[in-house]
Amino acid sequence: MANRTLIVLPDDTAAPILDAISAAKSIIRVKMFVFSDRRLIDAVVAAKARGVDVRVMLNPARRSGKAENDDVRSELVAAGISVLDSNPAFAVTHEKSMVVDDSFAFVKSLNWDEKNLTETRDFAVVTSHEREVAEVTECFDADWNRQPFDSGSKARLLWCPGNGRERICRMIDDAKHTLFVQNERYQDSVVIERLVRAARRGVTVHAMANSPHSLKIDKVVEAIGGMRILDDVGVKIHKLRHMKLHSKMILADGTVGIVGSMNLAPGSFDERRELAIEVRDDDAVERLHAVAHDDWKNSRPLDLTDSGILADIQDRKEAANLLVLDS
Numbered sequence: 405m406a407n408r409t410l411i412v413l414p415d416d417t418a419a420p421i422l423d424a425i426s427a428a429k430s431i432i433r434v435k436m437f438v439f440s441d442r443r444l445i446d447a448v449v450a451a452k453a454r455g456v457d458v459r460v461m462l463n464p465a466r467r468s469g470k471a472e473n474d475d476v477r478s479e480l481v482a483a484g485i486s487v488l489d490s491n492p493a494f495a496v497t498h499e500k501s502m503v504v505d506d507s508f509a510f511v512k513s514l515n516w517d518e519k520n521l522t523e524t525r526d527f528a529v530v531t532s533h534e535r536e537v538a539e540v541t542e543c544f545d546a547d548w549n550r551q552p553f554d555s556g557s558k559a560r561l562l563w564c565p566g567n568g569r570e571r572i573c574r575m576i577d578d579a580k581h582t583l584f585v586q587n588e589r590y591q592d593s594v595v596i597e598r599l600v601r602a603a604r605r606g607v608t609v610h611a612m613a614n615s616p617h618s619l620k621i622d623k624v625v626e627a628i629g630g631m632r633i634l635d636d637v638g639v640k641i642h643k644l645r646h647m648k649l650h651s652k653m654i655l656a657d658g659t660v661g662i663v664g665s666m667n668l669a670p671g672s673f674d675e676r677r678e679l680a681i682e683v684r685d686d687d688a689v690e691r692l693h694a695v696a697h698d699d700w701k702n703s704r705p706l707d708l709t710d711s712g713i714l715a716d717i718q719d720r721k722e723a724a725n726l727l728v729l730d731s
Contacts, residue, residue, distance in 0.1 A: 406531075406532045406533045406534065407531075407532060407533075407685055408529050408530065408531045408532075408533070408681070408683050408685045408688050409529070409530045409685075409687070409688055410527065410528075410529055410663075410683070410687075410688040410691050410692055411510075411512075411527065411528040411529070411530065412526075412527060412691065412695055413514055413520065413521060413522075413524065413525065413526035413527065413528070414521060414522050414523060414524070414525075414526075414647075417521065417522075418441065418443055418444065418521045420528075420530070421444065421447075421502070421510065421516075421528075422443060422444070422447050424502070424504050424508070424510070424530075425444070425447040425448060425450075425451055425502075425504070426447065426450075426451070427504070428451050428456045428504045428505055429456065429505055430456065430457065430505050430506075431456065431457040431458075431459070431503075431504075431505060431506065432448065432451055432456055432457070432458045432459070432502065432503070432504055432505075433459050433461075433501075433502065433503040433540075433541065433544045434448065434458075434459070434460045434461065434501070434502045434516075435460075435461045435490065435497065435499050435500070435501045435502075435544055435547070436460070436461070436462055436463070436473075436500055436501075436515065436516050437463045437496075437497065437498050437499070437500055437515050437665070438463070438472050438473065438515035438516065438517045439460070439462055439473055439476050439515070439516045439517070440472070440473075440475075440476055440515075440516065440517050440518065441516050441517055441518050441521060442518070444516045445476060445479060445480070448460065448480070448485065449479075449480070449483040449485070452483055452484055452485050453483070457486075458480075458485045458486065459485075459486045459487075459488075459544075459548065460480055460485055460486070460487045460488075461487075461488050461489070461490050461497070461544065461547060461548060462476070462477055462487065462488075462489060462490060463489075463490045463496060463497045463498070464489040464490065466496065488548060490547060490677065491546075491547040491550060491677065492550075493550070494565075494675065494676055494677045495671070495675045495676060496671075496675070496676045496677070497547070497676065497677040498665050498666075498672065498676045498677065498678050499665050499677050499678055499679040500512040500513065500514060500515060500516075500665050500679075501540050501544070501679055503537060503540050503541050503544065506537065506541060507532065507537065508530055508531060508532040508537060509530070509531050509536060509537045509540040509541075510528050510529070510530050511528065511529050511530075511531065511540070511561070511663065511664055511679055511680065511681040512526070512527070512528035512529075512663075512664075512665070513526045513527050513528070513650060513651045513652045513653070513663060513664060513665055514526035514527075514528060514650065520650055523647065523648060524647065524648045524649065524650035524651075525586065525644060525647050525648070525649050525650060525651045525699065526650050526651050527651050527653055527663045527692070528663070529663050529681045529683055529688065531681060533560070535560050536560045536561055536681065539555065539559060539560060539561050539563075540561070540679070543555075543563070543679070547677065554566075555567060560682075561679060561680070561681055561682075562662065562664060562666070562678075562679065562680040562681065562682065563678070563679060564666060564672055564673050564674070564676060564677065564678035564679075565673070565674055565675070565676075565677075568666055568672075568673050568678060568680065569592065569594060569595065569673040571662070571680075571682070572595060572654060572662060572666070572668075572680075573594060573595060573598045575654060575656050575660065575662060575682075576595070576598040576599060576602050576654070576656070577598060577601075577602075578656065579602055579607050579656040579657055580607065580657055581607060581608065581657050582607065582608045582609075582610070582655075582656070582657055582658065583599070583602060583607055583608070583609045583610065583654065583655070583656055583657075584610045584612075584653075584654070584655040584693075584696040584697075584700070585599070585609065585610065585611045585612065585653070585654050585655075585668075586612045586649055586651045586652070586653040586654075586696070586699070587611075587612075587613065587649075587651075587652050587653075587667060587668045588613065588614055588649060588650065588652070588667055589613070589623060589626075589627045589630075589667045589668060589669050590611065590613060590627060590630035590631050590634060590668050591623070591626040591627050591630050591667070591668060591669040591670065592630075592668050592669055592670050592672075592673060593630075593670075595668045596630050596633055596634065596668075599611070599634055599639060600633065600634065600637050600639075603634075603637050603638055603639050604637065609634070609639045609640070610640055610642070610696075610700055611631075611634060611639055611640065611641045611642070612641070612642050612643065612644065612649055612699065612700070612703060613631060613641055613642075613643065613649065613706065614643060614648065614649050615643055615706065616628050616706075616713050616717055617717050617718065618648075623669075626669070627669075628708070628713065630668075631706070631708055632708050635708045640705065641705065641706045641708065642700065642703035642704060642705055642706060643703055643704055643705075643706050644699060644702065644703050645702050645703055645704055646702065651663075652664055652665060652666050652667060652668075652680070653692070653696070655689075655692055655693060655696050658689070658693045659684065659689060660682065660683065660684050660689065661682070661683045661688075661689055661692045662680050662681070662682050662683070663680060663681055663683060663692075664678065664679050664680020664681060665678045665679055665680065666678045666679075666680050
């Protein structure tokens with residue numbers, strides 16, 4: 405029977421991913437933003453050695469030009485694995501996915517990086533639903549062959565560019581009681597407006613983010629501005645106490661969740677290749693709900709007053725100037 409299961413990082417470790425690679429019989433397709441974890445490198449090399457067709461698509465560089473996958477690319481190619489840069493039609497491919505034997509797909513917020521597997525809050529969903537697996541496969545093959553991919557009006561998954569913003573906004577609009585949102589950045593004005601409207605109609609919105617000092621300088625104005633707008637209308641914004649947030653998750657009314665790679669930013673929705681999945685399966689949603697509540701209990705409010713932000717960004721005078729804060 406087809407289903408969706410939730411993986412929680414760092415709680416579940418890399419074991420479910422390693423087990424899936426070890427069990428592969430015919431083909432593995434991996435599309436990854438950053439791939440550096442030693443155990444996963446060894447696992448795909450071992451899969452290739454036992455005759456599995458392994459295809460890996462890697463984002464060649466960040467928008468800054470920083471390349472992080474050159475070493476692993478060389479190692480994989482030396483092992484006989486087929487490796488390509490991600491589709492150059494997109495500024496960045498931020499999607500993190502894996503399809504095994506055309507039978508099940510992993511849709512993830514985490515990179516295959518030791519930090520995301522051991523230190524950050526991240527999620528992945530494993531789906532065996534035939535249409536969802538087929539969509540991930542079709543997009544992989546289209547990007548591999550540098551061909552267009554149109555998710556279409558009946559897409560089961562959330563794609564960017566494509567239906568990502570629309571589906572996220574629809575979930576926010578449909579929420580009646582509670583919203584738990586975990587995201588690194590709150591920059592997209594359309595999504596921010598939807599969250600404001602949700603709060604104004606009485607939905608309790610719990611938003612989690614990282615501290616302002618973690619933002620790159622070119623993200624400061626939009627990201628802090630977005631959080632302050634939400635704070636102004638009474639949305640509580642918290643930071644995890646003992647763990648960095650890397651997840652991109654929304655949970656509405658404890659009944660439906662979205663997990664994937666999308667930051668709530670215009671670039672993610674309009675320029676990057678991104679992927680997320682909607683989850684309504686009872687066991688997966690119940691666990692997502694439990695983790696969201698536990699994370700909220702183990703968090704603290706972000707101080708988004710002028711003085712609070714100045715204290716957080718400390719000596720970053722350029723950031724203070726951009727935010728028009730009196731330092």
